[in-house]
Amino acid sequence: MKIVVSKSELQKGVSTVSKAVPVRTTIPILECIKIDASEKEIKLIATDTQFGIETVIDGTIEERGIIALNARFFESVVNKLKDSDVTIETDERYGTTITCDNIKLQMNGQSGEEFTPLPIVPKKNPIEISQMSLGKIIRQTIFSISDNEERKIMTGEQFKTEDDLLTVVSLDGHRISIRKLRLADPAPENDVVISGKTLKEISKIISDKTDEKVKIYITDVPEEKKNEMTQYISFDFDKTTVVATLLPGNFFGVEHMIVDEYATKVKVDKKSLLDCIDRSTLFVKEGDKKPIIMNITDGNMELMISSMLGSMDENLMIEKEGEDVKIAFNPKFFIDALRAIDDDTVNLYFINSKSPCSIKDDTGTYLYMILPVNF
Amino acid sequence: MKIVVSKSELQKGVSTVSKAVPVRTTIPILECIKIDASEKEIKLIATDTQFGIETVIDGTIEERGIIALNARFFESVVNKLKDSDVTIETDERYGTTITCDNIKLQMNGQSGEEFTPLPIVPKKNPIEISQMSLGKIIRQTIFSISDNEERKIMTGEQFKTEDDLLTVVSLDGHRISIRKLRLADPAPENDVVISGKTLKEISKIISDKTDEKVKIYITDVPEEKKNEMTQYISFDFDKTTVVATLLPGNFFGVEHMIVDEYATKVKVDKKSLLDCIDRSTLFVKEGDKKPIIMNITDGNMELMISSMLGSMDENLMIEKEGEDVKIAFNPKFFIDALRAIDDDTVNLYFINSKSPCSIKDDTGTYLYMILPVNF
Numbered sequence A, B: 001m002k003i004v005v006s007k008s009e010l011q012k013g014v015s016t017v018s019k020a021v022p023v024r025t026t027i028p029i030l031e032c033i034k035i036d037a038s039e040k041e042i043k044l045i046a047t048d049t050q051f052g053i054e055t056v057i058d059g060t061i062e063e064r065g066i067i068a069l070n071a072r073f074f075e076s077v078v079n080k081l082k083d084s085d086v087t088i089e090t091d092e093r094y095g096t097t098i099t100c101d102n103i104k105l106q107m108n109g110q111s112g113e114e115f116t117p118l119p120i121v122p123k124k125n126p127i128e129i130s131q132m133s134l135g136k137i138i139r140q141t142i143f144s145i146s147d148n149e150e151r152k153i154m155t156g157e158q159f160k161t162e163d164d165l166l167t168v169v170s171l172d173g174h175r176i177s178i179r180k181l182r183l184a185d186p187a188p189e190n191d192v193v194i195s196g197k198t199l200k201e202i203s204k205i206i207s208d209k210t211d212e213k214v215k216i217y218i219t220d221v222p223e224e225k226k227n228e229m230t231q232y233i234s235f236d237f238d239k240t241t242v243v244a245t246l247l248p249g250n251f252f253g254v255e256h257m258i259v260d261e262y263a264t265k266v267k268v269d270k271k272s273l274l275d276c277i278d279r280s281t282l283f284v285k286e287g288d289k290k291p292i293i294m295n296i297t298d299g300n301m302e303l304m305i306s307s308m309l310g311s312m313d314e315n316l317m318i319e320k321e322g323e324d325v326k327i328a329f330n331p332k333f334f335i336d337a338l339r340a341i342d343d344d345t346v347n348l349y350f351i352n353s354k355s356p357c358s359i360k361d362d363t364g365t366y367l368y369m370i371l372p373v374n375f
Helices: A007-020 A071-079 A131-139 A149-155 A196-205 A270-283 A331-339 B007-020 B071-079 B131-139 B149-155 B196-205 B270-283 B331-339
Strands: A002-006 A032-037 A042-047 A051-057 A060-063 A065-070 A085-090 A095-100 A103-108 A127-130 A156-171 A175-195 A213-218 A232-237 A240-245 A264-269 A292-297 A300-307 A310-317 A319-322 A325-329 A345-350 A357-360 A366-370 B002-006 B032-037 B042-047 B051-057 B060-063 B065-070 B085-090 B095-100 B103-108 B127-130 B156-171 B175-195 B213-218 B232-237 B240-245 B264-269 B292-297 B300-307 B310-317 B319-322 B325-329 B345-350 B357-360 B366-370
Touching: A002 A007, A007 A032, A007 A042, A007 A051, A007 A071, A007 A085, A007 A196, A032 A071, A051 A196, A065 A071, A065 A085, A071 A103, A071 B270, A103 B270, A127 A131, A127 A156, A127 A175, A131 A156, A131 A175, A131 A196, A131 A213, A149 A156, A156 A196, A175 A196, A175 A240, A175 A331, A196 A240, A264 A270, A264 A310, A270 A300, A270 A310, A270 A331, A270 A345, A270 B071, A270 B103, A325 A331, A331 A366, B002 B007, B007 B032, B007 B042, B007 B051, B007 B071, B007 B085, B007 B196, B032 B071, B051 B196, B065 B071, B065 B085, B071 B103, B127 B131, B127 B156, B127 B175, B131 B156, B131 B175, B131 B196, B131 B213, B149 B156, B156 B196, B175 B196, B175 B240, B175 B331, B196 B240, B264 B270, B264 B310, B270 B300, B270 B310, B270 B331, B270 B345, B325 B331, B331 B366
Parallel strands: none
Antiparallel strands: A002 A060, A002 A085, A032 A042, A032 A065, A042 A051, A051 A240, A085 A095, A095 A103, A103 B310, A127 A213, A156 A175, A175 A366, A213 A232, A232 A240, A264 A319, A264 A345, A292 A300, A292 A325, A300 A310, A310 B103, A345 A357, A357 A366, B002 B060, B002 B085, B032 B042, B032 B065, B042 B051, B051 B240, B085 B095, B095 B103, B127 B213, B156 B175, B175 B366, B213 B232, B232 B240, B264 B319, B264 B345, B292 B300, B292 B325, B300 B310, B345 B357, B357 B366
């Protein structure tokens, strides 16, 4: 193989695919990035078998071929090259020579043929969403997935499409996050569970600032075969494809957990509430489970926390409708939800001191439900 | 004690003195910042007994007193307060109440009376240097101190003043760094060794960008008592004083180690040489001692490294006077020295492949000597 690519193009490509290289693996070849110049394009590929990334980079193929290079080492080498054209040339024993201006580097590669290929997801019936919107909706829900691997389905998020409506749901047994987004175009009907790891990596690769679309494809699996066949999802954007396995099984029907009645409605400035609850965590030591107590009366919310370290007592102005209520929460759960909300003021809905608090807007864009704790 | 200070002033002061709080200590009171409002000013003080910082903050003393508060906790609390006036009030059992706008926090303090006082350094005959110059000369020499605690004197730097000349020297057995600086005003004659820890902390606190002076004071100790009496140094700037113990003993007479003769002189572009040697470290694994080999011939320097990971071979254009030479170095030592030099081109002087290389300018501002290794 012999290819010539610009350093910047190579660096961008390597940086993209290296996110799929597993930190620990028992399959040494997966520590590599595969450079596939066996056809008309130069492709970089990395995978951990559950999650893979492929990207096409611009360049010239002078001799077709394939090579696999240790990802961490290759990435550090590429980062330190000069801003010039880079030639990568391999010999029949996978010895690899990288030349760039007056620099000549040599390293050992491996046969790229042994590299696990990425699963193929047919490119039909895409869900289309802008990179920015996808990144945002992930960030606004990802914090409430569970890290309990014994209930695998809770370590992912439900992505459900129906007409032009995308609904994303995550829950961890203490709280539920629901976000709804109107898509520009109607999407095919889907109801899948994407693992948290896949979503975190996707949100790192896609651009935060661009309106460019991501096309999401999902492999067709008949309902009755859902438990035996692996279902795949692919995200296509720029010149990159990310392929991942979906979590098997059906997600929880959260509709039944949502209650619209309430005894108390509170309207409060979001930043003041967030800053106050954030401050209260000063008094919570790692692993400690001190709740923050909210005492809600007419026009006032008193927030209190006390621990071995000391205590905090703070009053916020609110608008209140309905009953007084005194209720306690894990402050972290409230902070996560409030940080995911862009609005300047938020509405909190309470039933009583034993029932979850709902934070939601009037248009149904978001609903964050948080279970209270005893105090 | 009852004081009122602005949050920003308190935050700045706490951030400054907290750098003296020891990470680990067997003396619990040293984990605290002492607030001393027993006289006319509000002082914040922290010390690890070898190194202490005191700073004066603006504010109003409503009731005189002293309190010691856990530094890490107090700092995190102060950082999360609102940008408003902060009142700190203590009761007779050292209970401390912090109020700021609608926030009320309580924590337990300790008697500030038990706090080790900082040693007193008489304010006479200062060495005056700008904060920027002091920070710079520390950064340009600190990398070649030794971390071998068994030869304590090598863990510090020699600071020597004579008329208006400040000379700073550090060495670790493999290399020597010497920097000379002309001061604006003549300074009293001094020849002391300041510990690396003190210098690192000082360079973090002083401003990188200001021409404002630091006044350095050193306690007088008669030559014959140097081994029994602890000698102190203080750095005064802004409203802050840093006091530290000096390392006992005399520094090495490096003048005898410097040789002015050379067989080869090389003039080379600094950035090209630095980038190349930096790239070569890609092939050096942690703990591995692969040297970089320089093969110097007319107009050309070939740089080579090879290890289990692969190899590098690179050629740089140089101007050469004198003999050809092939010599090898620990690449890290060259990188450290070159990074400390601002000049665009550097002059390297070689005697032979077994003798140290000197990197120096024509005006004697700096001299970096590096011992070669076998190859």
